[in-house]
Amino acid sequence: MSEVAQADSGSDCISLELRTADGALVTLTADFRQEVKIFRALILGELERGQSQFQALCFITRLHRNEIIPSESMAKLRQKNPRTVRQAEEVRGLEHLSMDVAVNFSKGAQLSSHIHNVCAEAKEAIYTREEDVKFWLEKGVDGSMFEVLPQTSDLPDLQRCKLCADRWKPCICSYTLSIEWYPCMLKYCKSRDAGGKVSSYKCGIRSCQKGYTFDYYVPQKQLCLWDEET
Numbered sequence: 001m002s003e004v005a006q007a008d009s010g011s012d013c014i015s016l017e018l019r020t021a022d023g024a025l026v027t028l029t030a031d032f033r034q035e036v037k038i039f040r041a042l043i044l045g046e047l048e049r050g051q052s053q054f055q056a057l058c059f060i061t062r063l064h065r066n067e068i069i070p071s072e073s074m075a076k077l078r079q080k081n082p083r084t085v086r087q088a089e090e091v092r093g094l095e096h097l098s099m100d101v102a103v104n105f106s107k108g109a110q111l112s113s114h115i116h117n118v119c120a121e122a123k124e125a126i127y128t129r130e131e132d133v134k135f136w137l138e139k140g141v142d143g144s145m146f147e148v149l150p151q152t153s154d155l156p157d158l159q160r161c162k163l164c165a166d167r168w169k170p171c172i173c174s175y176t177l178s179i180e181w182y183p184c185m186l187k188y189c190k191s192r193d194a195g196g197k198v199s200s201y202k203c204g205i206r207s208c209q210k211g212y213t214f215d216y217y218v219p220q221k222q223l224c225l226w227d228e229e230t
Contacts, residue, residue, distance in 0.1 A: 013114060014074045016182055026177050029114050030068050035139075036112040037063040039212065040119060041177055043226065055223070056122035057175060059099055059214050060111070062132040069183040069205055086181045088209035094176075099127035099216040100149055107145035111136060125223075127216045149217040158217075161224040173224035176213040184208035 004017045012032040019025050025042040039059040068074075103126040108115035119126050133146050152158045152172070161171035189203035218224050 011113075012071050014068065014071050016179060018180060020177070024177075026179075027118060028179055028182070029112075029118050030063055030071075031112045031114050032063065032071055034112045035063045035135075036114075037061045037067075038112065038114060038118050039177065039214075040122060041175065042121065043175075054121075056119075056125060057214075058103075058115070058119035058122040058126040059097070059212075059216075060103060060115070060126065060128040060132070061097065062135050067184070069186050073186060073202070073205070074183055086207060088181050088207045090184070090206065090208045092184070092208050092210040094211040094213060096213045097129060097215070099214050100130050100151060101128045101133055102126065102147045102149055103128055104145040104147070107142065111141055111145065127214065151217070161218065161221045161227045164221050167221045169221055170217065170219050171221050171224065172215055173218045173221075174213060174215050174227050175224075176211060178209065178211040180209050181207050182210070 006015050006017075013030060015027060015029045017025065017027045023044045027038075027040045029038040029040075030036075031038070037060070039061075041057045043055045043057070045054050103111070103115075105115070105119060105123040105126055108119065108126065115126070127149075128146070130148065133143075137143050150158065150170070155170070159171050161173045164171040183205040185206040185208075186202050187204040187206055188200045190198050190200050192198050
């Protein structure tokens with residue numbers, strides 16, 4: 001598993017890119033200015049089962065304060081050794097997210113300017129959550145870019161894809177990814193001057209690993225062949 005981290009303090013964002021053991025390319029972009037996190041997965045397709053060469057997914061969620069260290073701290077940290085494979089100090093719990101809203105790619109730029117580049121291959125597969133949409137609407141984002149997806153309550157026979165036998169039926173797909181290393185907190189150390197006065201200063205970062213499972217509607221199981229009983 002390899003991972004590359006980059007920070008751009010000018011546009012106040014960071015991105016982490018990692019290749020998983022099964023060959024998928026996962027990118028996390030944190031847009032601090034807009035309070036948006038973008039996860040993109042490029043998943044290798046199963047050509048012998050009629051899939052295209054790769055499938056792209058984008059999951060967009062709200063970025064909470066203090067979830068990831070600021071971009072200027074990240075920029076200083078990573079210039080020294082951008083390709084070092086690091087071991088996370090803390091493993092955070094798996095987060096299970098129900099992605100019940102689709103995002104219109106052509107209107108997505110006002111939510112975050114990074115959507116245009118990061119999600120270009122996933123134009124028809126950009127998902128978010130209703131609770132995050134409410135937060136962004138309160139900030140003044142145009143609601144016409146969001147479309148609520150069918151739920152189990154609307155379609156009683158809507159199953160999880162792994163339980164669905166018909167490859168052409170709609171179902172609820174599940175995709176799990178793990179960010180193996182990201183800088184989750186700044187560390188502060190204390191120093192004492194000659195007069196005995198104690199002050200604190202930034203002296204490093206704490207790194208975390210975190211997994212996410214995203215559930216979302218697909219119009220046919222063919223778009224979710226990895227989510228099967230093994």
